[in-house]
Amino acid sequence: QLQLVESGGGTVQPGGSLRLSCEASGLTFDAFNIGWFRQAPGKEREGVSCISSYDGNTYYTDSVKGRFTVSRDNDKKTVYLQMDSLKPDDTGVYRCAVARRADTTPQALCVMALYVEVWGQGALVTVTS
Secondary structure, eight states: OOEEEEEOOEEEOTTOOEEEEEEEESSOGGGEEEEEEEEOTTSOOEEEEEEETTTOOEEEOGGGTTTEEEEEETTTTEEEEEEOSOOGGGOEEEEEEEEETTTOOHHHHHHHOTTOOEEOOOEEEEEOO
């Protein structure tokens, strides 16, 4: 059974850092692209960053470029999102999701969330002073 489990959310002051983890099970890891999405109260879901577990190709939405870094550990079947220089606008529920490489690219996964096969349960990130 394909499953994603996120961890690492929390509350941090503006300018602070957090690292989210998304551990996958029940899949051939390098056959998938993995993405991080977030949704703030009253706002639409947004694709934040996505990565190919095969070749490490990445995509970032403009608002997080230079502040967030996505990476993966194929041996652990885990994708990380390092978030630095956090802003209040980064507040939201962050969820990871996977889609098969054969169906989509990291950019397409983030921008359109097409062919997502499973979502994680979500991790709350709150940036507040």
